[in-house]
Amino acid sequence: MRAAIIDRFGGPEEFHLVDDLPTPTPGPGEVLVRVLAAGVNPVDYKIRDGSSGVAKKLGPEDFPLVLGRECCGEVAELGEGVTDLKVGQRVYGMPSMTHKAGCYAEFVALPAEGLAPAPEKADTIALAGTALAGITAWTAVHDLAKVTADDVVLVHGGGGGVGQFVVQLAVATGATVYATASAKHRERIERWGATPIDYTTQDFTKVSPHPTVIIDGVYFGTYEPSLDHLAPGGRMVLLPTLADLEPARARGIEVSVPAITPERGRLEALAERVADGRLEVEVSQVLPLAEVARAHEIVETGHAQGKIVLDVAGVA
Numbered sequence: 001m002r003a004a005i006i007d008r009f010g011g012p013e014e015f016h017l018v019d020d021l022p023t024p025t026p027g028p029g030e031v032l033v034r035v036l037a038a039g040v041n042p043v044d045y046k047i048r049d050g051s052s053g054v055a056k057k058l059g060p061e062d063f064p065l066v067l068g069r070e071c072c073g074e075v076a077e078l079g080e081g082v083t084d085l086k087v088g089q090r091v092y093g094m095p096s097m098t099h100k101a102g103c104y105a106e107f108v109a110l111p112a113e114g115l116a117p118a119p120e121k122a123d124t125i126a127l128a129g130t131a132l133a134g135i136t137a138w139t140a141v142h143d144l145a146k147v148t149a150d151d152v153v154l155v156h157g158g159g160g161g162v163g164q165f166v167v168q169l170a171v172a173t174g175a176t177v178y179a180t181a182s183a184k185h186r187e188r189i190e191r192w193g194a195t196p197i198d199y200t201t202q203d204f205t206k207v208s209p210h211p212t213v214i215i216d217g218v219y220f221g222t223y224e225p226s227l228d229h230l231a232p233g234g235r236m237v238l239l240p241t242l243a244d245l246e247p248a249r250a251r252g253i254e255v256s257v258p259a260i261t262p263e264r265g266r267l268e269a270l271a272e273r274v275a276d277g278r279l280e281v282e283v284s285q286v287l288p289l290a291e292v293a294r295a296h297e298i299v300e301t302g303h304a305q306g307k308i309v310l311d312v313a314g315v316a
C-alpha cells in the first residue's frame, strides 16, 4: 500500500512516500479502513522527533513507522468478531495512544471501538480532523472540568485544533466562555458565542473575570499567570501531556491532563454535532499525502488555525 513513512526519529525531512508497504491485517476486534483523509496533530510531530512518551516506547522493530492518529475512511475488511460495522461503510476514528496503527497510509487497521459510522451530512475532511481533538476536548470539558452553566471558563488557544472544540463544547453547557487567540480567530470565536482575547495585544488577566475553570491548550507562557488568575476553588485542565502539575497542586488547585480513550459513543456524539452544525470544524489547510512534511511544519509552528488534514485518497 501507499504510505508516508519515517525510518528513524527526526525532522519533517525524514518523511518519504512508499507504495509497497504491506497492507495491515485486521486482528480480532479490528477493522481495516481504507483511509480517505487523515488529521495531523501536535502529537504526530512529537512522535516523529522522538520526544513524546509514545515515541519512547517504540523500538527498532516499529520502523518503518507510519504516523497519524486519526482518520476518516471506508471499511475495507472486518476482523474476527466485528459485526456492527459493514464493508464499504464510511467511518471515522482513532486508535488508542498505545496502539501502533498509523493513518498516513492507504489502509490502517483500527480497533472497532475507536470507530464510529460517519453521518451522511458530515464532511469527510472535517471528520478526519475530529476524533483526537474532539475526544480530548470532550474529556477536558465534561469529564475533568465538569463545566456547567454556572462556570466562567477561560480557554487558552481557542483557535487551535483542540481549542475550537473546547470553546464550542463549553459554550454549549451554558457557561460564560473567554478564549485567548490571535486576531485571525476572532470572528469564529465570537460566532461560537465566546469572548475572544487577543493575546498579542491584551493581557487576559485584565480582560476576563476570575474564571472558575481554565482549560489551557498552550501552557508555555499561559500556565503561570493562570495560576494567580483562577477563582478560589477553581479547576484547571492542561492539555500538553508533559505539563508539570505541581505548581497548581502546591496551591491546592484541582488540576489534570486528559488521558484520552477512543470510545464509539463519544465519537457518535461528536459526529452527530458535526453533521447538524452544532460543532463547526475549521480545517484551514488540506494537503496531499505527498506534502506531509509541510503539514508537520505548519502544526509545529504552534499557530495552526483549526486543523490541518491530509487528503490521502484525493477526496477534497
Ligand SMILES: NC(=O)c1ccc[n+]([C@@H]2O[C@H](COP(=O)([O-])OP(=O)(O)OC[C@H]3O[C@@H](n4cnc5c(N)ncnc54)[C@H](OP(=O)(O)O)[C@@H]3O)[C@@H](O)[C@H]2O)c1
Pocket: 041, 042, 043, 132, 133, 136, 156, 157, 158, 159, 160, 161, 162, 163, 180, 181, 182, 183, 184, 185, 199, 217, 218, 221, 222, 239, 240, 241, 257, 258, 259, 260, 299, 302, 303, 304, 305, 306, 307
Ligand atoms: N492530553 C491529550 O491527550 C492531548 C490531546 C490533543 C492535544 N494535546 C496537546 O494540546 C496542545 C494543543 O493541541 P492542538 O492540537 O490544539 O494544537 P494546535 O492546533 O497547534 O493549536 C495551537 C493554538 O495555540 C494558539 N496559541 C499559541 N500561542 C498562544 C498563546 N500564547 N496564547 C493563546 N493561544 C496561543 C495558536 O493560536 P494563534 O495562531 O492565534 O497563535 C494555535 O491556534 C498540544 O500541546 C497538544 O500536544 C493533548
